[in-house]
Amino acid sequence: xxxxxxLTVELGAGQAVREASFVIAPGDRIGxxxxxxxxxxxxxLALMGMVPDAGRVSGSLTVDxxxxxxxxxxxxxxxxxxxxxxxxxxxxxxxNPIKRVGETVMEPMMVHLGLGxxxxxxxxxxxxxxxxxxDPEARLRQFPHEISGGQRQRVLxxxxxxxxxxxxxxxxxxxxxxxxxxxxxxxxxxxxxxRRTMGLVFISHDLAAVARxxxxxxxxxxxxxxERGATGEVLVRPRHPYTQGLLSARPSPGNMRATxxxxxxxxxxxxxxxxxxxLAPGCRFSGRCPVELxxxxxxxxxxxxxxxxxxxxxxx
Amino acid sequence: MGYFLFRRTxxxxxxxxxxxxVVFAVMNILPGDPALSILGLDATEDALAALREELGxxxxxxxxxxxxxxxxxxxxxxxxQSFRVPVxxxxxERLPLTVSLAISGMVVTVILAVALGVAAAANHGKAGDWGIxxxxxxxxxxxxxxxxxxxxxxxxxxxxxxxxxxFPGWSEPAAxxxxxxxxxxxxxxxxxAVLARVTRSSALEVMRLDYIRTARAMGFSRRRVLWRHxxxxxxxxxxxxxxxxxxxxxTGTIVIENVFYLPGLGRLIFQSIANRDxxxxxxxxxxxxxxxxxxxxxxxxxxxxxxxxxxxxx
Amino acid sequence: MTRLPPNLIIGxxxxxxxxxxxxxxxxWTPHDHxxxxxxxxxxxxxxxxxLGTDQLGRDVFSQLMVxxxxxxxxxxxxxxxxxxxxxxxxxLASAMGGVVEDVIMRIxxxxxxxxxxxxxxxxxxxxxxxxxxxxxxxxFINIPVFARVTRASANQIWTREYVYAARAAGMGRVTIxxxxxxxxxxxxxxxxxxxxxxxxxxxxxxxxxxxxGAQPPAPSWGRMLSEAQTLMYLAPQLAIYPGLCIVTAVLGxxxxxxxxxxxxxxxxxxxR
Numbered sequence: 005x006x007x008x009x010x011l012t013v014e015l016g017a018g019q020a021v022r023e024a025s026f027v028i029a030p031g032d033r034i035g036x037x038x039x040x041x042x043x044x045x046x047x048x049l050a051l052m053g054m055v056p057d058a059g060r061v062s063g064s065l066t067v068d069x070x071x072x073x074x075x076x077x078x079x080x081x082x083x084x085x086x087x088x089x090x091x092x093x094x095x096x097x098x099x100n101p102i103k104r105v106g107e108t109v110m111e112p113m114m115v116h117l118g119l120g121x122x123x124x125x126x127x128x129x130x131x132x133x134x135x136x137x138x139d140p141e142a143r144l145r146q147f148p149h150e151i152s153g154g155q156r157q158r159v160l161x162x163x164x165x166x167x168x169x170x171x172x173x174x175x176x177x178x179x180x181x182x183x184x185x186x187x188x189x190x191x192x193x194x195x196x197x198x199r200r201t202m203g204l205v206f207i208s209h210d211l212a213a214v215a216r217x218x219x220x221x222x223x224x225x226x227x228x229x230x231e232r233g234a235t236g237e238v239l240v241r242p243r244h245p246y247t248q249g250l251l252s253a254r255p256s257p258g259n260m261r262a263t264x265x266x267x268x269x270x271x272x273x274x275x276x277x278x279x280x281x282x283l284a285p286g287c288r289f290s291g292r293c294p295v296e297l298x299x300x301x302x303x304x305x306x307x308x309x310x311x312x313x314x315x316x317x318x319x320x
Numbered sequence: 321m322g323y324f325l326f327r328r329t330x331x332x333x334x335x336x337x338x339x340x341x342v343v344f345a346v347m348n349i350l351p352g353d354p355a356l357s358i359l360g361l362d363a364t365e366d367a368l369a370a371l372r373e374e375l376g377x378x379x380x381x382x383x384x385x386x387x388x389x390x391x392x393x394x395x396x397x398x399x400x401q402s403f404r405v406p407v408x409x410x411x412x413e414r415l416p417l418t419v420s421l422a423i424s425g426m427v428v429t430v431i432l433a434v435a436l437g438v439a440a441a442a443n444h445g446k447a448g449d450w451g452i453x454x455x456x457x458x459x460x461x462x463x464x465x466x467x468x469x470x471x472x473x474x475x476x477x478x479x480x481x482x483x484x485x486x487f488p489g490w491s492e493p494a495a496x497x498x499x500x501x502x503x504x505x506x507x508x509x510x511x512x513a514v515l516a517r518v519t520r521s522s523a524l525e526v527m528r529l530d531y532i533r534t535a536r537a538m539g540f541s542r543r544r545v546l547w548r549h550x551x552x553x554x555x556x557x558x559x560x561x562x563x564x565x566x567x568x569x570x571t572g573t574i575v576i577e578n579v580f581y582l583p584g585l586g587r588l589i590f591q592s593i594a595n596r597d598x599x600x601x602x603x604x605x606x607x608x609x610x611x612x613x614x615x616x617x618x619x620x621x622x623x624x625x626x627x628x629x630x631x632x633x634x
Numbered sequence: 635m636t637r638l639p640p641n642l643i644i645g646x647x648x649x650x651x652x653x654x655x656x657x658x659x660x661x662w663t664p665h666d667h668x669x670x671x672x673x674x675x676x677x678x679x680x681x682x683x684x685l686g687t688d689q690l691g692r693d694v695f696s697q698l699m700v701x702x703x704x705x706x707x708x709x710x711x712x713x714x715x716x717x718x719x720x721x722x723x724x725x726l727a728s729a730m731g732g733v734v735e736d737v738i739m740r741i742x743x744x745x746x747x748x749x750x751x752x753x754x755x756x757x758x759x760x761x762x763x764x765x766x767x768x769x770x771x772x773x774f775i776n777i778p779v780f781a782r783v784t785r786a787s788a789n790q791i792w793t794r795e796y797v798y799a800a801r802a803a804g805m806g807r808v809t810i811x812x813x814x815x816x817x818x819x820x821x822x823x824x825x826x827x828x829x830x831x832x833x834x835x836x837x838x839x840x841x842x843x844x845x846x847g848a849q850p851p852a853p854s855w856g857r858m859l860s861e862a863q864t865l866m867y868l869a870p871q872l873a874i875y876p877g878l879c880i881v882t883a884v885l886g887x888x889x890x891x892x893x894x895x896x897x898x899x900x901x902x903x904x905x906r
Contacts, residue, residue, distance in 0.1 A: 052537055077542070084539030092537075097530035102552055102628055111548075112538045147628045163538065338744045343756065351760040461884035463836055463856075465843050466877035469863050473870050484866075571749040575840055579863070590844065593759045601759040609747045 005029055006051060006088070006171055006203065010063035011073075013043070013050050013227075018280035020046040022227040022288075023063065028171055031201040033194065035218035035235060037211060037250070041277040043227040044207045048173045051205070052090050053080030068170070085112045089164035093176035095156035099148035105159045106144030112166045131162040136192060154185035161192065171203035172196075178213050186210075190217050211251065215239050223247045226277065226288025231311035244311045246289045249273035287314065324624070332617040339609045340392070344385050347602040353377075358401055358596045374399075375599070388602075397603035402595035407603045410588060417487065418584035421500060421573050425507035426566060433512035434551070434558070437519025442546055444524060452516065459513025464572055468506040468579040475502060485580040503576045511569055518561045522554040529553075556627055563619030567612040574608070642893025648886025652879075656703040665693035667700045667853055676869050685875055688858075689865055694872065698879055701853040704765075705883065708847070709834035712769045716776025717827055723777065724784025725815060728792060729807040738781065745778035750837045751844075758846045768847035772834050783826045787819035794818075821898040828891035832884045839880045855880050 006028040013021040021043045028034055036044045049055050050065070053072060065072045067087055072080070084090075092098045100108055109131060110124035119127065125144070132140035135158040148156055157177060164172055174193060178186035190213050197204040206217045214221060214235065221238050223231040223246065231244035242248045253272050275292045284290045290300040297314050308316035351357040355371040372378055375398075376387065391397065397407035440452040476484035482502055488495040526532065527550055535549045574586030581587070585604055592600040664684065671691030679686045685694040727738040754771035761767060791797060791814065800810050841847035842856030850857070855876040862872035 090537045100531045346756045571751045
């Protein structure tokens with residue numbers, strides 16, 4: 005169980021995550037969406053206590069009741085893998101190239117759970133089966149470069165599950181994979197979260213994957229969680245201007261048809277995510293927002309219901 | 321993998337042959353008349369003729385080269401001109417000392433360099449890092465023989481803890497080891513300066529990679545991540561430098577043996593130069609060059625052992 | 635250009651110190667460095683003899699100055715000699731490609747099997763030890779080093795647009811190598827030369843220490859150390875000064891080389 009309240013991550017240039025508050029209970033499946041550079045990964049790293057050395061974390065973050073803001077590296081080490089585990093975007097780069105994948109998956113069980121080699125190997129084999137790796141016996145002895153991207157991501161998932169964590173953070177787990185493989189990895193993660201009543205944080209800019217994988221979603225922009233709610237609700241009836249922009253920029257049968265006749269391109273959000281140091285002090289989205297007000301730039305919008313936006317009352 | 325081994329072995333043998341040609345040419349063709357070089361300008365014509373006969377100098381160059389190589393392969397390097405015994409005997413007598421010095425020097429070098437390099441990388445940008453890098457920059461500029469002299473001044477002349485030089489022979493193991501301590505340290509300190517830098521930059525490179533983040537995300541201690549995940553990967557480029565350094569280290573033993581009056585191959589070379597004992601010098605130079613070439617060959621084989629990706633590719 | 639890296643500045647200062655001393659010794663030293671004064675041997679540092687005198691009563695400071703000149707001269711001659719041949723071979727290899735390139739680079743590989751010391755040993759055994767032996771040995775080991783650097787840099791230049799243009803305009807390989815390739819690879823070659831200079835000074839000192847380089851009475855830091863070693867119990871200070879000189883010179887050139895590389899190699903984004 006993870007509870008964040010006013011969680012802020014400050015990097016040298018500015019706030020990468022600004023006053024994020026949320027709860028992840030066992031079995032919850034939560035998506036975090038947004039463009040690159042919006043603080044999604046930084047938020048994930050903050051939940052692991054792995055913010056870069058130059059970063060400063062403030063606010064409150066409790067994991068199973070223990071306050072982790074200000075906790076030392078040693079405290080975090082006891083939590084990682086056993087309470088919170090994380091998998092990363094690039095499955096090729098995320099595995100130690102000179103270790104057999106079996107050894108890699110066995111290591112945390114031997115270090116954290118005190119299992120012997122044989123017990124760890126048996127558990128690794130079980131995990132490989134659970135994550136759907138074919139011919140798991142043979143896979144255990146292979147090196148990362150000998151197996152495909154999808155298999156590697158499954159190995160990483162098995163690794164993350166090795167110490168039976170309460171929450172799994174998956175940072176862009178499907179981005180580097182083929183569409184087909186991505187779909188199956190997404191289904192695998194959902195199945196695992198349900199079977200193990202494990203919390204799942206699914207970070208992605210792939211809205212379709214998030215829609216499939218999660219029950220609730222948080223939309224991030226410029227370090228703010230600008231909108232949140234039930235996944236079906238937010239992704240079908242977005243209320244925040246940024247979420248609306250994000251959704252309309254997505255190719256769908258609807259807008260493809262709409263643009264095809266007009267020789268137009270897909271609608272996009274004008275501009276791009278500015279660097280941290282150049283974010284407006286008020287609403288982060290000001291400057292790119294199509295329905296901006298005078299107050300937006302200078303004044304931070306308050307949280308109203310499920311989103312932070314100066315136009316929240318109008319139901320923008 | 322088999323193909324890689326085959327190609328590497330062929331090129332190793334060819335390099336050895338080429339090296340032998342160079343050594344033979346410099347020692348036999350360059351001087352014009354080796355007999356004259358050995359005996360000097362005031363030698364009598366009879367003496368010269370006798371020596372030419374003994375060294376087989378009346379044979380054509382090619383057959384002399386082939387005879388030398390054929391002998392060398394069987395461990396026969398001819399007769400030493402000054403000691404009047406087979407060169408192979410001289411070598412066998414002195415080899416253990418030189419090999420002990422080279423190996424102990426290499427071991428201490430690697431341990432020291434890896435420890436310092438990893439420590440510097442782990443404290444990247446902090447005082448410890450700067451301190452280690454400063455020392456290593458200094459170490460690169462310090463000649464081994466001067467460092468040896470300083471060590472002797474401190475530990476032999478001033479503190480009298482260790483002997484200033486000489487070697488009592490292996491029959492007194494304790495004294496023998498004591499007399500090798502300063503030479504080993506002198507050799508290793510200088511060599512590890514270079515290697516520590518390579519280790520540091522290699523470790524820093526690896527530390528930024530994704531799989532190190534994975535290891536940290538698995539809750540492993542910093543120490544475990546450093547030694548079990550960073551170091552084995554960082555070792556891959558280090559191995560190349562160790563191979564190259566072994567060459568420097570082997571020639572380093574020649575210098576160090578002369579500083580500490582150790583009766584090894586390095587001493588023997590200088591005695592032979594002084595005695596104009598060309599066959600012995602030729603054999604020893606070939607031996608040292610062969611060690612250098614072999615070290616580089618072994619490095620390539622080590623790559624196969626360390627990096628499983630290479631096995632797949634080749 | 636942003637601020638100069640500190641290693642460049644420190645290196646340049648040390649190099650200027652060594653080179654300045656070497657140049658100054660041509661016209662002035664506090665004493666004649668060969669002047670013997672047996673009664674004044676092992677004199678401590680004084681106003682007359684800044685660093686005292688040696689076992690023959692010669693002024694140590696003057697000897698160190700002249701030794702600096704010899705050291706720099708040996709390094710200069712041998713690095714230039716090896717550099718010119720090595721660069722020429724590297725350019726040739728790169729310009730011709732194919733078999734010529736393979737053969738040249740294989741020969742360069744073989745050169746790496748001979749450290750300077752082994753080569754000097756062979757030459758000294760054949761011709762007797764002399765300063766010339768040291769110079770040739772150091773020059774020789776520089777050839778493959780420069781050939782490799784030159785070829786690697788030149789190969790990149792040969793794929794540039796302006797070289798294609800020059801070839802299309804009918805320029806010959808020699809002309810292109812001279813007019814287009816060489817000027818564009820000057821930076822890495824100069825960097826290498828600076829670093830090789832440091833190595834050459836170290837090698838000269840070691841060879842002279844072993845008696846394979848400068849012969850008496852020519853002063854040399856290495857030989858001064860080998861003489862001082864036999865007098866360690868009588869005058870340990872004599873074993874200190876020449877070593878400090880070597881370290882200063884080598885440190886200067888290697889820092890300067892590192893610094894030059896830092897500012898000339900755009901690919902090196904320093905991760906400090």
